[in-house]
Amino acid sequence: MPKSDSDQPYHHGALKEAALTAVVARLRRGEDELPTVRELAGEIGVSHRALYRYFADKDALKQAVAGEGFALLAERLPSGSDLNALSLIDGFLSFAFDETSLYRLMFSLRAAALLAEPVPGQQVRRVIALAMQAFEDGAGEEAVRNRVFSAWGLAHGLFDLWRAGALRAATPELAHEFIRTRILESGLVA
Amino acid sequence: MPKSDSDQPYHHGALKEAALTAVVARLRRGEDELPTVRELAGEIGVSHRALYRYFADKDALKQAVAGEGFALLAERLPSGSDLNALSLIDGFLSFAFDETSLYRLMFSLRAAALLAEPVPGQQVRRVIALAMQAFEDGAGEEAVRNRVFSAWGLAHGLFDLWRAGALRAATPELAHEFIRTRILESGLVA
DNA sequence: CTGAAATGTATCCATTGGATACATTATGGA
DNA sequence: TCCATAATGTATCCAATGGATACATTTCAG
Numbered sequence: 001m002p003k004s005d006s007d008q009p010y011h012h013g014a015l016k017e018a019a020l021t022a023v024v025a026r027l028r029r030g031e032d033e034l035p036t037v038r039e040l041a042g043e044i045g046v047s048h049r050a051l052y053r054y055f056a057d058k059d060a061l062k063q064a065v066a067g068e069g070f071a072l073l074a075e076r077l078p079s080g081s082d083l084n085a086l087s088l089i090d091g092f093l094s095f096a097f098d099e100t101s102l103y104r105l106m107f108s109l110r111a112a113a114l115l116a117e118p119v120p121g122q123q124v125r126r127v128i129a130l131a132m133q134a135f136e137d138g139a140g141e142e143a144v145r146n147r148v149f150s151a152w153g154l155a156h157g158l159f160d161l162w163r164a165g166a167l168r169a170a171t172p173e174l175a176h177e178f179i180r181t182r183i184l185e186s187g188l189v190a
Numbered sequence: 191m192p193k194s195d196s197d198q199p200y201h202h203g204a205l206k207e208a209a210l211t212a213v214v215a216r217l218r219r220g221e222d223e224l225p226t227v228r229e230l231a232g233e234i235g236v237s238h239r240a241l242y243r244y245f246a247d248k249d250a251l252k253q254a255v256a257g258e259g260f261a262l263l264a265e266r267l268p269s270g271s272d273l274n275a276l277s278l279i280d281g282f283l284s285f286a287f288d289e290t291s292l293y294r295l296m297f298s299l300r301a302a303a304l305l306a307e308p309v310p311g312q313q314v315r316r317v318i319a320l321a322m323q324a325f326e327d328g329a330g331e332e333a334v335r336n337r338v339f340s341a342w343g344l345a346h347g348l349f350d351l352w353r354a355g356a357l358r359a360a361t362p363e364l365a366h367e368f369i370r371t372r373i374l375e376s377g378l379v380a
Numbered sequence: 381c382t383g384a385a386a387t388g389t390a391t392c393c394a395t396t397g398g399a400t401a402c403a404t405t406a407t408g409g410a
Numbered sequence: 411t412c413c414a415t416a417a418t419g420t421a422t423c424c425a426a427t428g429g430a431t432a433c434a435t436t437t438c439a440g
Binding site: 228238239 | 395
């Protein structure tokens, strides 16, 4: 008497992808924490232990979600002829303010995992490469890299200070504007 | 038959302070997460529910610890004639690198709690006031405030990128040096 | 067509944050 | 001094959660 009355197939077929998609969707919908493993499994229609076939533990799931986040960020950033230092910064800030929960998760991994782990390392490298291209100005690679990290640090830091509540900006829009102005007056964007 | 064989008094006397001290000590000793309520209570020699007389829930404990963290930071920063923009930045970075776990907790509160909540708001204001003083240079308050937040954002952001693993710096010392250099070349420190 | 490998389920467990009811101690008025 | 009462701490319970083990179902290669 297999399958009984449910027309759900026993094999899901793409459980890993479904799980990541569901988590990302939740975070983008506003939830600011990872769902419990059971909640996530339930949403997909599978027993909670099934997910452990694809993620060693919950931390691995978190890392994978961060990877999706950086991939999404890379897609959202400008490219081709639209790519320059300023457009990159605006794209980055828009992503941070639009997807606050996801953004926060991306940087909340346990110590030093961003580049050290294959996931999300690969996607992080993509973003860095894009930034290096946007900031390229004929100067040596070292100089360009330093400006990239200064700009990244400033944007990330001010955004995080806002998120944590250390900035006075009343609305996300005003905060975005404030950060943008600070970066422009820093001289990092020639 | 009160007290039985234990010579511990039934009343602890300073449970709240003891709890905060114990948590801060643990974080400074290297643990990078908050202990469980039971673990903490056990260390102090009290039942786990006793702590709930002083903290509404675990999040309140976390906020209180963050308050202690900012107070510690304020104490550690230079003052008097030793206070200037550069010495402040060095002090701030030393604190971040020396007390990484505590520092991380201080900025990991739930959304926008830093200034909005009395704890740790009070202590955060102390630090900001000190920074305003260090960056004072005769310009208008608005201009000074903007430079303070730019410098704070840059230091905090680059530190967090390092912590998360986005920077290449091999050791904390090199990371500290890297961040210091980026801030100096930003022109924020006249 | 069949048996091993892959995928998912059922069920169990320890830990954890938290709630409720009760015990112990401290204290301020009579 | 003595006791009612507030303050402080304990005992015990509960549901949720991440995770482990054993087993069932399905797929697929030879």
